[in-house]
Amino acid sequence: MKPIKTFTGRIVPLQARDVDTDQIIPARFLKTIDKQGLGKDLFYDWRYDAQGNPKPDFILNQPRAQGATVLLAGDNFGCGSSREHAPWALMGFGFLAVISTSFADIFCGNCLKNGLLPIIVDESTLAELFAAADRDESTKVTVDLGRQVLQLANGREVEFPIDSFSKTCLLAGVDQLGYIQKQEAAVVAFEKSHPETISTTA
Amino acid sequence: MPKTLFEKIWDNHVVVHEPGSPAVLYIDLHLVHEVTSPQAFEGLRHRGLKVRRPDHTLATMDHSIPTTDRSLPIVDTIAAKQIEQLRINCREFGVPLYDLGDKHQGIVHVIGPELGVTQPGATVVCGDSHTSTHGAFGALAFGIGTTEVEHVLATQCLLQNKAKTCKVSFDGAITKGVVAKDLILALIAKIGVGGGTGHVLEYGGSAIRALSMEGRMTVCNMSIEGGARAGMIAPDDTTFQYLEGKPKSPKGKAWDDAVARWRQLPSDEGASYDRTVTIDVAKLEPMITYGTNPGMGISISQPVPDPAAIADGNSSAALKKALEYMQLEAGRPLLGHRIDVVFIGSCTNSRITDLREAAQLLKGRKVSPKVRVMVVPGSEEIKRQATAEGLPEIFRAAGAEWREAGCSMCIAMNGDQLEPGQYCVSTSNRNFEGRQGKGGRTFLASPLTAAASAIDGAVSDARKYL
Numbered sequence: 001m002k003p004i005k006t007f008t009g010r011i012v013p014l015q016a017r018d019v020d021t022d023q024i025i026p027a028r029f030l031k032t033i034d035k036q037g038l039g040k041d042l043f044y045d046w047r048y049d050a051q052g053n054p055k056p057d058f059i060l061n062q063p064r065a066q067g068a069t070v071l072l073a074g075d076n077f078g079c080g081s082s083r084e085h086a087p088w089a090l091m092g093f094g095f096l097a098v099i100s101t102s103f104a105d106i107f108c109g110n111c112l113k114n115g116l117l118p119i120i121v122d123e124s125t126l127a128e129l130f131a132a133a134d135r136d137e138s139t140k141v142t143v144d145l146g147r148q149v150l151q152l153a154n155g156r157e158v159e160f161p162i163d164s165f166s167k168t169c170l171l172a173g174v175d176q177l178g179y180i181q182k183q184e185a186a187v188v189a190f191e192k193s194h195p196e197t198i199s200t201t202a
Numbered sequence: 203m204p205k206t207l208f209e210k211i212w213d214n215h216v217v218v219h220e221p222g223s224p225a226v227l228y229i230d231l232h233l234v235h236e237v238t239s240p241q242a243f244e245g246l247r248h249r250g251l252k253v254r255r256p257d258h259t260l261a262t263m264d265h266s267i268p269t270t271d272r273s274l275p276i277v278d279t280i281a282a283k284q285i286e287q288l289r290i291n292c293r294e295f296g297v298p299l300y301d302l303g304d305k306h307q308g309i310v311h312v313i314g315p316e317l318g319v320t321q322p323g324a325t326v327v328c329g330d331s332h333t334s335t336h337g338a339f340g341a342l343a344f345g346i347g348t349t350e351v352e353h354v355l356a357t358q359c360l361l362q363n364k365a366k367t368c369k370v371s372f373d374g375a376i377t378k379g380v381v382a383k384d385l386i387l388a389l390i391a392k393i394g395v396g397g398g399t400g401h402v403l404e405y406g407g408s409a410i411r412a413l414s415m416e417g418r419m420t421v422c423n424m425s426i427e428g429g430a431r432a433g434m435i436a437p438d439d440t441t442f443q444y445l446e447g448k449p450k451s452p453k454g455k456a457w458d459d460a461v462a463r464w465r466q467l468p469s470d471e472g473a474s475y476d477r478t479v480t481i482d483v484a485k486l487e488p489m490i491t492y493g494t495n496p497g498m499g500i501s502i503s504q505p506v507p508d509p510a511a512i513a514d515g516n517s518s519a520a521l522k523k524a525l526e527y528m529q530l531e532a533g534r535p536l537l538g539h540r541i542d543v544v545f546i547g548s549c550t551n552s553r554i555t556d557l558r559e560a561a562q563l564l565k566g567r568k569v570s571p572k573v574r575v576m577v578v579p580g581s582e583e584i585k586r587q588a589t590a591e592g593l594p595e596i597f598r599a600a601g602a603e604w605r606e607a608g609c610s611m612c613i614a615m616n617g618d619q620l621e622p623g624q625y626c627v628s629t630s631n632r633n634f635e636g637r638q639g640k641g642g643r644t645f646l647a648s649p650l651t652a653a654a655s656a657i658d659g660a661v662s663d664a665r666k667y668l
């Protein structure tokens with residue numbers, strides 16, 4: 001994973017709440033054994049018609065989405081299935097961050113492990129961002145993970161929450177497995193001191 | 203301090219918890235399926251790691267497998283490759299696999315309990331959001347992403363922040379025709395699809411105590427549909443009776459010791475929760491969803507809600523969009539709405555009690571000639587049991603299809619899918635746009651409602667047949 005640096009990017013507004021991961025990446029695309037190449041299937045059923053032609057009114061098919069790095073969406077983004085293919089597809093399209101008022105738990109965890117930033121803002125900030133993106137298609141924001149600050153186009157700075165452990169990992173570009181591996185001695189001690197009744201091989 | 207069931211299991215599984223970091227949580231049981239694991243095994247290979255505890259790991263294939271004749275080759279070459287990859291991975295890393303044709307193959311959340319590896323007080327994970335099902339046994343069970351699958355394979359541990367707790371009480375006695383599915387659909391309709399975010403739900407109350415293990419699994423299964431991290435039910439004699447004698451349950455003295463430990467698990471008197479929700483069960487009717495997420499549910503006799511009557515702009519817009527997709531008119535009842543397909547199956551409602559409920563209605567009756575009815579058992583074990591009870595004959599005589607075990611039309615990855623525009627009454631757990639096939643429209647309901655609707659060829663109230 002690459003360390004996350006401060007970046008400025010164009011936002012794409014997706015006016016929908018409770019967007020589930022079946023919409024982000026429909027199940028028929030989950031037969032892959034790779035993480036790569038899912039960007040083209042992102043929001044497939046919203047993005048393409050029955051013949052596979054792009055629907056011009058869907059936001060990701062509009063010129064403004066080309067090169068955009070920040071997705072703006074309604075409340076409870078990423079609910080439903082645990083498929084990590086959802087952040088893989090979002091990142092495959094080019095997104096580096098998603099802004100919403102809340103994210104579903106598993107989706108949020110999956111994002112943080114892949115370096116896609118889930119940025120939580122309050123309702124009025126979200127509304128302000130949607131309004132700004134409606135007014136001006138080239139609206140940009142700046143994301144500073146180190147300071148946990150989202151800077152809006154008008155210069156206003158909004159703090160966003162992130163757990164300190166994930167933040168440290170993302171800034172350093174290290175994955176979380178290494179941390180668990182360092183606890184091996186404690187894991188062995190744990191196993192010795194806890195009775196085990198589950199065995200899948202017995 | 204009095205502790206909740208969740209806190210007891212949590213405290214008992216924290217390996218280390220350093221300040222500023224999430225807890226390292228030990229995982230007792232890791233379930234694996236073909237769709238969310240290939241990249242995790244590839245990650246192990248890439249790093250030169252082994253599976254730390256194959257004896258705490260169990261794999262099966264359920265999502266992309268055909269539910270037709272298993273002796274035929276799989277025609278979907280991409281699915282076939284993924285299935286073959288699971289075989290290769292399990293062989294290479296020594297993970298026990300319940301392959302196609304094995305007498306215990308089935309939907310991962312069905313076979314864990316059947317095998318007796320899902321046990322009270324355990325931590326259970328799987329790269330699948332419906333892992334919450336296993337919470338019915340008083341386990342802490344939740345879905346994880348593929349990166350976390352790799353973490354657990356490599357270390358048998360997971361990094362976790364402690365969730366908040368919510369007590370959900372289903373009080374009162376349920377009336378005729380109301381079953382476990384209706385309880386959970388009613389809860390989700392009440393709290394919404396994001397209502398449980400950040401929380402572990404503990405279900406209790408007299409209606410939960412009265413449920414079979416199958417019913418409890420149906421309830422816990424859909425916890426994720428309310429956004430919850432997990433759902434759980436304190437173990438009791440119903441739990442122990444279900445588990446005793448299962449292939450991998452403890453035996454002899456180990457069983458007695460385990461039960462003695464498990465009896466300590468229920469939440470202590472006076473334990474506190476971050477939230478509580480109460481549902482008066484006596485007032486519940488059969489439930490059905492009308493929209494495009496599981497929170498959009500109503501009693502079967504109610505009309506479809508009207509977006510114009512909703513004050514909050516965002517909710518109103520979401521409802522309007524859902525009704526457009528579903529092609530439903532606000533204010534009209536769902537009862538009597540035409541349907542094309544009925545699907546009875548999935549990790550929510552494919553167990554023996556579900557099949558018995560459906561068969562009870564279909565016995566001696568015919569399904570509407572306009573409707574395709576699929577009955578898909580959750581596992582080979584259920585298929586055997588149903589066969590021993592003569593259920594397949596009842597389904598076939600009624601004009602329904604009796605198929606092989608798997609996820610099937612719950613997720614439509616295997617070719618079992620709706621055509622665009624079709625309506626389906628489904629016992630599964632998700633009515634998201636396209637979930638059962640691109641352009642398909644799903645009404646979620648209980649096996650009773652599904653069977654009654656199959657007979658009528660339209661959304662129906664099963665109580666008239668009971």
Ligand code: SF4
Pocket residue numbers: 264265309310311330332548549550608609612613630631
């Ligand atoms: S039956 Fe449906 S919800 Fe359950 S594991 Fe299979 S695909 Fe997932």
